[in-house]
Amino acid sequence: GENVEQHPSTLSVQEGDSAVIKCTYSDSASNYFPWYKQELGKRPQLIIDIRSNVGEKKDQRIAVTLNKTAKHFSLHITETQPEDSAVYFCAPNTGGFKTIFGAGTRLFVKA
Amino acid sequence: GAGVSQTPSNKVTEKGKYVELRCDPISGHTALYWYRQSLGQGPEFLIYFQGTGAADDSGLPNDRFFAVRPEGSVSTLKIQRTERGDSAVYLCASSFQGTSTDTQYFGPGTRLTVL
Numbered sequence: 205g206e207n208v209e210q211h212p213s214t215l216s217v218q219e220g221d222s223a224v225i226k227c228t229y230s231d232s233a234s235n236y237f238p239w240y241k242q243e244l245g246k247r248p249q250l251i252i253d254i255r256s257n258v259g260e261k262k263d264q265r266i267a268v269t270l271n272k273t274a275k276h277f278s279l280h281i282t283e284t285q286p287e288d289s290a291v292y293f294c295a296p297n298t299g300g301f302k303t304i305f306g307a308g309t310r311l312f313v314k315a
Numbered sequence: 316g317a318g319v320s321q322t323p324s325n326k327v328t329e330k331g332k333y334v335e336l337r338c339d340p341i342s343g344h345t346a347l348y349w350y351r352q353s354l355g356q357g358p359e360f361l362i363y364f365q366g367t368g369a370a371d372d373s374g375l376p377n378d379r380f381f382a383v384r385p386e387g388s389v390s391t392l393k394i395q396r397t398e399r400g401d402s403a404v405y406l407c408a409s410s411f412q413g414t415s416t417d418t419q420y421f422g423p424g425t426r427l428t429v430l
Contacts, residue, residue, distance in 0.1 A: 236416040247406065247421040248358065255416055293357050297415045301371055303348070305357030 206231045206298050210306035217284050218314050225309045227294030228276040234296040237270055237277045242308075243290045251292075252279070284313045317341070319422035321407050327428045328397055336392040336425045338407030344420075346413025347390050349382055350406040352424070358406055364390060365413045397429045 207230040217223050227237075238253035254261045254268045254277065261268050267280040277296070281288055294306045320339045328334050340347050346365055350358035360374040366387045375381075379397075384390040394401055404424040410417035 238418070247423050249421070250418055253418065295357075301346075301363050301365075301413065301415050302360050302373065303419065304360065305350075308355075308357050 206304045208304045208306045210309050214310045216312040223281045225279045229296045231298050236297040238295050239279045240293045241290045286313050286315050289313045319409050321422040321425050325426045329430050332397050334394050336405050338390045340409030344409035344411050346410040348408040349392050352404045399429050402429045
């Protein structure tokens with residue numbers, strides 16, 4: 205079946221530093237690659253997504269890069285702030301309509 | 316406009332009881348998804364509706380779980396003979412067209428506790 209892995213599981217950075225989270229997937233038919241942020245007790249919220257016809261997308265301090273050949277995509281957060289502290293999930297689609305979430309990366313940004 | 320809503324926000328029940336969890340998607344969204352999220356884990360896909368029909372129910376763990384969406388809007392997830400292992404947050408999401416590249420918008424979830 206489909207396999208989605210995220211690394212690292214926990215990431216601690218100093219405020220102002222960059223954070224990078226990597227997601228690997230197994231389904232070669234995947235063509236939609238979103239990242240969600242989930243704060244404690246809250247719902248997952250989409251922060252950025254990319255479709256397979258592009259290799260990189262930026263939105264202010266957040267970017268996503270995609271390597272379809274190697275089947276991985278990464279979330280990049282620059283100039284991290286304490287409010288970036290949360291759990292981040294990658295959730296590539298499968299060849300159908302099922303979405304498989306990674307196990308999550310807990311990001312701590314120390315002030 | 317209003318986002319995805321779910322009721323109740325919390326449900327405590329006893330082992331063996333029947334529960335119903337409700338999801339109101341964003342108006343006009345044809346696709347609706349149910350997920351289950353256990354503590355410290357990512358959401359786990361349960362079922363996907365396109366309109367009134369369940370297009371993919373491969374994530375339902377067993378036949379105690381059933382979901383309906385009779386008019387293509389509100390959906391109800393039904394769990395029979397609840398077990399302690401069913402305790403989790405049940406999340407609902409909707410998307411406009413339900414294509415595989417559509418953005419999904421999540422509701423706040425229903426926290427189910429089975430004693």
